[in-house]
Amino acid sequence: xxxxxxxxxxxxxxxxxxxxxxxxxxxxxxxxxxxxxxxxxxxxxxxxxxxxxxxxxxxxxxxxxxxxxxxxxxxxxxxxxxxxxxxxxxxxxxxxxxxxxxxxxxxxxxxxxxxxxxxxxxxxxxxxxxxxxxxxxxxxxxxxxxxxxxxxxxxxxxxxxxxxxxxxxxxxxxxxxxxxxxxxxxxxxxxxxxxxxxxxxxxxxxxxxxxxxxxxxxxxxxxxxxxxxxxxxxxxxxxxxxxxxxxxxxxxxxxxxxxxx
Amino acid sequence: xxxxxxxxxxxxxxxxxxxxxxxxxxxxxxxxxxxxxxxxxxxxxxxxxxxxxxxxxxxxxxxxxxxxxxxxxxxxxxxxxxxxxxxxxxxxxxxxxxxxxxxxxxxxxxxxxxxxxxxxxxxxxxxxxxxxxxxxxxxxxxxxxxxxxxxxxxxxxxxxxxxxxxxxxxxxxxxxxxxxxxxxxxxxxxxxxxxxxxxxxxxxxxxxxxxxxxxxxxxxxxxxxxxxxxxxxxxxxxxxxxxxxxxxxxxxxxxxxxxxxxxxxxxxxxxx
Numbered sequence: 001x002x003x004x005x006x007x008x009x010x011x012x013x014x015x016x017x018x019x020x021x022x023x024x025x026x027x028x029x030x031x032x033x034x035x036x037x038x039x040x041x042x043x044x045x046x047x048x049x050x051x052x053x054x055x056x057x058x059x060x061x062x063x064x065x066x067x068x069x070x071x072x073x074x075x076x077x078x079x080x081x082x083x084x085x086x087x088x089x090x091x092x093x094x095x096x097x098x099x100x101x102x103x104x105x106x107x108x109x110x111x112x113x114x115x116x117x118x119x120x121x122x123x124x125x126x127x128x129x130x131x132x133x134x135x136x137x138x139x140x141x142x143x144x145x146x147x148x149x150x151x152x153x154x155x156x157x158x159x160x161x162x163x164x165x166x167x168x169x170x171x172x173x174x175x176x177x178x179x180x181x182x183x184x185x186x187x188x189x190x191x192x193x194x195x196x197x198x199x200x201x202x203x204x205x206x207x208x209x210x211x212x213x214x215x216x217x218x219x220x221x222x223x224x225x226x227x228x229x230x231x232x233x234x235x236x237x238x239x240x241x242x243x244x245x246x247x248x249x250x251x252x253x254x255x256x257x258x259x260x261x
Numbered sequence: 262x263x264x265x266x267x268x269x270x271x272x273x274x275x276x277x278x279x280x281x282x283x284x285x286x287x288x289x290x291x292x293x294x295x296x297x298x299x300x301x302x303x304x305x306x307x308x309x310x311x312x313x314x315x316x317x318x319x320x321x322x323x324x325x326x327x328x329x330x331x332x333x334x335x336x337x338x339x340x341x342x343x344x345x346x347x348x349x350x351x352x353x354x355x356x357x358x359x360x361x362x363x364x365x366x367x368x369x370x371x372x373x374x375x376x377x378x379x380x381x382x383x384x385x386x387x388x389x390x391x392x393x394x395x396x397x398x399x400x401x402x403x404x405x406x407x408x409x410x411x412x413x414x415x416x417x418x419x420x421x422x423x424x425x426x427x428x429x430x431x432x433x434x435x436x437x438x439x440x441x442x443x444x445x446x447x448x449x450x451x452x453x454x455x456x457x458x459x460x461x462x463x464x465x466x467x468x469x470x471x472x473x474x475x476x477x478x479x480x481x482x483x484x485x486x487x488x489x490x491x492x493x494x495x496x497x498x499x500x501x502x503x504x505x506x507x508x509x510x511x512x513x514x515x516x517x518x519x520x521x522x523x524x525x526x527x528x529x530x531x532x533x
Binding site: 018020021024025027028031032035036095096097099100101102103104105106257258259260 | 335336337338339353355358359361363365367368369370371372373374378382383385386387389390391417433
């Protein structure tokens, strides 16, 4: 006759960070996406279609297509990953699975890294398709290496993932989550230098654009477009984007609470 | 507050637990337990013990604080004051996470994954790593059988009926063979056959595995299936004891009648 329940036989061990739990989370997120082929197709094909559209909008001005196209290669992944992450995390919060996971031996860092890896992989795929199409099929003329374009696109996607995760904490419904996209990303889009060079903006706006991460994402793309090698400005821009992503991810982690009111 | 005796053993007509006098301390010990939510006291100065290896029913009308109390025990509720010890640790202690199974009222599963994919993921969170693969597979097979969903393992959770989805949610909680199972209205929306099967399953856990169960319900006829009952109303404990004891004490034929009797009594003498 047992005097102790079987679960007592193994003592609970909770290592601070388990790569297995992280990868299990990544696999789970990707599996969820695989059950939703339409979202997946939209995610991968819409940026390509928009770039192709843009190419023929600027049919008579290939130089304009080069500069806007390169900027958009950085902006698309940020926007799509922002939307996908904010909705996915919101679902996790409202379906009760987040509460369940946090009541289990899962570290927040494992959950966040798992999500970031899954969406990062997706971002690589999306960016590779869009960059490949732009450079080889649409004749986007980059002076630097297309690999650097891809690198910046992936960093931008991670920044979008981090921001999406963060704002999902402030959205009570999917309606609100979608509305955060224009609220958070549109101002950055207007101020990032896509519509007018940042140096020509009203000084207060120029200063504001210096404080917004998307400006650095677009600057990094422009550096790659116009310089054959990695420049100091490129390094600074990519570092700013990476640090912003990590900062916002940390802020996002603070919004995942084990105990709720 | 009327706090009846805390000790009576389970009713004789129910299967006796395998460990009648098992580990001396109760599975859950609460004293002066108060929870405030949104400025309102939802759980008000409770004191009770949950004996190990028993099924305790948490009964009371909707909105009386059952879910909040359960969340406090599981450690997901903020603003808990007083004493609340769970399996020898303060509630919410990280070491408790693998030892407690919690099933929320709404099934907490991924609708866009199959039943097996859901279980595989939660099993990987509980037992991570390549070395635990065989163990995970065994656990998933076991819980699928426990909740009778083996035939639906490859179905998307979102395509299942409400009752089936709540059983997937229950299966997730069973993965770690927890010592304490906290179940929030697990039988809502289930047909009588499934309800009977689930209650038999709960009794098997208590009797064979020594699991402690706390099961909430607002259906009073389920009370008869518990070893012990906590009757709650408006955040307070109305009574605490075996179903027989409650019926005898109030001179009523059913737990429902006993509950109503106690509510009337509390209304008549609010000062006590």
